[in-house]
Amino acid sequence: FYMFFSEEEEDAFHYAEQISSFDVLNWELGELGERRGVYGGATADAARLRADALEFRKQLIEIKVTAGQLTMEAYLAELRLKILLEQKVAMAQKAKGTLLGKQRAVHYLKRVKVMRDELTTAEAAAAEGSDEAEIEGDQTQG
Secondary structure: OOOOOOHHHHHHHHHHHOOOOHHHHHHHHHHHHHOOHHHOOOOHHHHHHHHHHHHHHHHHHHHHHHOOOOOHHHHHHHHHHHHHHHHHHHHHHHHOOOHHHHHHHHHHHHHHHHHHHHHHHHHHHHHHHHHHHHHHHHHHHO
16 A cells, blocks of 8 residues: 655655654644744645644654653653754754745754753653662662
């Protein structure tokens, strides 16, 4: 069974596929829903395609986590990498010197902020979790 997508659909799915952060996916959906930032001029069809692709990507991440194919450690490592990559993309967009380049640079930098916040929260939760595990481990040994 083959699925054929239009060029616009492929572009939307390719865009979503590049996002590794669950929080960025949610942020993108919010921006898209409100037609903010780079989504200001999006048509209804383009917005629907992008939203479908972003939702599909969220589902794929959830499935990988549920199936044990994506650990928290691997997820956080991917976030760290994406933060660096998206900072470079933002700088390249800004260097174009165009209005669209500047808008895209701002968009990518906002995504970087969302990922940094997500990473900070996840690392804090992991640290709390490991402290609890150590405490529980100490109790079982005593």
